[in-house]
Amino acid sequence: MTVDVLVVGAGPTGLTLALAAHDHGARVRLVERRPEFFRPSRALILHPRTLEVLRPLGLADAVLERADTAPSAELRLGSRVVEAGLSGFALPETAFPYLALVRQTDVEGVLTRALADRGVRVERGTELVVARDGGHEASAVLRSPRGTEEIGCRFVAGCDGPASTVRACAGIGWQGRPYAVEVVLADLDLADAAGAPGSSGARVFAGRDGLAFLFPLGEQADWRLLATRAAPPGGARNFGQPGPAVPQADLQRLLSDAGTEADIERVAWSARVPLRCGLAHRFRRGRLFLAGDAAHNYSPATGQGMNAGIQDAVNLGWKLGFAAARDGDGAGAGPDDAVLLDSYDAERRAAAQRRLALTHTAFWAEASTGRIPSWLRGVAAPWAAPAVPVLLNRSRLVAEGVRVLSQLRVNYRHSPLSVQGTPRLRGAPRPGDRLPDATVVTTGAPRRLHGLLAGPGVHVLLQRDAERPLPEALPDARVTVLRLANSPGRGLVAVRPDGHVGYQCGATDPAGLAGWLALAGVPVSPHALV
Incomplete structure (x- = not known):
């Protein structure tokens, strides 16, 4: 098996998903049936939260240069x-308190160059003919000017738009109607x-x-x-x-x-x-996944399309990367992987349902x-x-x-990846909540928290007075530990790669943290956390 994740579709969603999966350990292949790069932009705006999730991938600054x-x-x-x-909104909890006007084509250009820098190229003119879920692995048939080939892969991510071939191959239904x-x-x-x-x-x-x-x-x-x-x-x-x-x-x-x-x-x-509005009946079937317009369609009101797709992609990308790494270690897909992979549908489909109601109401007033x-x-x-x-x-x-x-x-408070430790850490974001930005001190001068977390992987934030400090270097390089010197208390917060709190506890509980890390696809022994 030469690829972990086959990404179908090279719009903003597919490009971001390929980057997120790659940066979290997956071998990625990205195919796009359109032979040319340019197409007129349909999206022209990026929201603060979208810029936040692009930042750990090293992309926010490059996008903002064009915005x-x-x-x-x-x-x-x-x-x-x-x-x-x-711009200039009263949003102290984010580094991006504005709506950035930027062409979709410019965003795609930044993402494409970032992939090329990582050695991943977009295979344009390559069309997915069929994708299959084989239980322990997936397979796909691809057609290009060079001919037809069949490949094996761990996962297929359908980012191939409203008429998604991956969705059809997965047999996933659609609920919606034309405008x-x-x-x-x-x-x-x-x-x-x-x-x-x-x-x-x-x-x-x-x-x-x-x-x-x-x-x-x-x-x-x-x-x-x-x-x-x-x-x-x-x-x-x-x-x-x-x-x-x-x-x-x-x-x-x-x-x-x-x-x-x-x-x-x-x-x-x-x-x-x-136009139509609608929602796929599910975002996952076995090893076949849907993201962006393949999973949900909105009206253009409030500018949700590109933003929702990018946020889907970051949510799914790190999970596929971590699951692929565990498969690659020979552990195979176990119950923890099922929780990790099922959480994508549980989290993003619920968010899409709420967004659908919002955009439908706004479009009614607008159009x-x-x-x-x-x-x-x-x-x-x-x-x-x-x-x-x-x-x-x-x-x-x-x-x-x-x-x-x-x-x-x-928020993802009802996600299986949102775990509350005992005792509860008062005054901190709840498991599933987005971690807000803030000024913190680790060593030296104060810095903004999101800047410290602007990299792949899980970040564990220790309060200043934690009794049993975790080692700064864990056996798994995907976990980084930071002690917040300006945060009195004895607890910790584990932050997922997409910036949401996964686990929090009012004490430094190695067993509780290790249990959550296993759910998130990072198996670490509790003894390694002491």
């Missing part, structure tokens, strides 16, 4: 104009000063028929248009994928109906994108052509426009909204 981290938006509500900032509204995307050059090339910030136009967004992030022209309209009849099935071009007259009508006076000078590219949402956009929003700056200035309210939208509030 606008102090974006602004001009909201046009009828005849009223409201300026809104998308009666479609998205129109286009790269444009505009003549009017309201959207003149060189002006900064996004433009948002609210009209009775929906919202229109203009982002200064065009790839083939200065501006990217994203607008919604009623989907024409015809039963489109290629959900989430760019379809036929849109005539310039239709694009101009969308802008005019939304209330902008901008005139289109040139259309460089355009497409219709049919539905029904009487109530049309009235809200066309009448109520302009009438309430003077109150918008007041609401935006209430930093706590806005910050809480960003926490919810960006999944900073997601």
Whole structure:
């Protein structure tokens, strides 16, 4: 067996999953049926939590070099104009208190180069024909210009989009429905000063028929248009994928109906994108897994698609890496591996269900052509426009909204990997919670906690007064121990590779910690922790 994890699909989800699995010990192969790298970006925003999970992979800085981290938006509500900032939120628990505007293509470029630096290349023009779960291993048939080959692997990760071949091969059902509204995307050059090339910030136009967004992030022209309209009849099935071009007259009508006076000078590219919302019945069957759009589809409201896929990938990637390493040691898949691998579905599917309800509600308000949402956009929003700056200035309210939208509030308290030791450590995040960032002292000057944890593996945080200190060097290099000199107490917190608390205890209990590490795929004897 020459590969541990076969990743199918080289979008943001597949690229991130390949990186996370590789950095946690797996041999990875990544295939993509599209022969070319470039495709017009459908996603244009990264959330704080997504930047957090990219940081331990060494990617956050490279992504931010290509991003606008102090974006602004001009909201046009009828005849009223409201300026809104998308940065500087009151989020002291993260190093990224903003919404970063960045093209999906740029994110994919950073991820692809990072894989190449690790010796993993994207095999473009290679299509998955079939994937099989064989119980003790998986297998796949691949087709490329070089011919057809069959390979064995430990796991197959389907990151291959809404029409996932892996999902079909796994026999996993789908629950969802098409939207009666479609998205129109286009790269444009505009003549009017309201959207003149060189002006900064996004433009948002609210009209009775929906919202229109203009982002200064065009790839083939200065501006990217994203607008919604009623989907024409015809039963489109290629959900989430760019379809036929849109005539310039239709694009101009969308802008005019939304209330902008901008005139289109040139259309460089355009497409219709049919939409659906839905959720796979499960995210795992045996050794076949689903992530990103293969597992869940959302409306574009609140910008969840790329962000949710990347967060799926980091959650699954470290688990496949640790499980593959244990298989490689000759231990084989045991009950602990079942807990570890099952936790992906338990954690991320529950989070996806909550996100689906959020995005569906937001999209109803944003794009539905029904009487109530049309009235809200066309009448109520302009009438309430003077109150918008007041609401935006209430930093706590806005910050809480960003926490919810960006999944900073997601927790896995009901996961089998979330274990509470005895006695309980008071005042600390609960098992399953995301570990917030904070200023800490280990040795020397104070540092930010997330910066100290910005690397692969499990991190065990000891309080200052722990009676039975753990050795700094454990037999397994995937576990790092840090003592927090500014945290009085005798307990410890074990932090998973994705930044969630896995285990916490008010005392240094070697047996309890060893038990949790075994669940997480890192078998360590309790005697090694003394």
